[in-house]
Amino acid sequence: MNRPKPVRFTAPKKLSEYPLGPAFRSGHLVEINSGMRTFRPVIDTEKCVKCLRCFLLCPDGVIDKSGDVLEVDYDYCKGCGICAHECKPKAIQMKKEGEA
Ligand code: SF4
């Protein structure tokens, strides 16, 4: 039987070394799930350097990079905050729902 060979984990040093397994293209979710969200990510497009870490690491693939600036699909973003945590230039702030 062919079994995968164990490999020693090494922290990725560049974007191309990140695993892509859990990332999905925007639009793959079939049910709107934003009702449970307490905080929403807001992208400051002036600070964004388009490194795409947020796009790659969002577990639900709800960050759209097809336009000139990145956009979050708020119908499907669950507000987990991973994108904001991983954004190095701090271009994403988590804002409480209902706040401007
Ligand atoms: S992680 Fe931050 S800087 Fe990088 S693309 Fe996303 S918003 Fe822009």
Ligand code: SF4
């Ligand atoms: S808060 Fe979570 S689900 Fe929403 S865009 Fe960021 S990483 Fe994706």
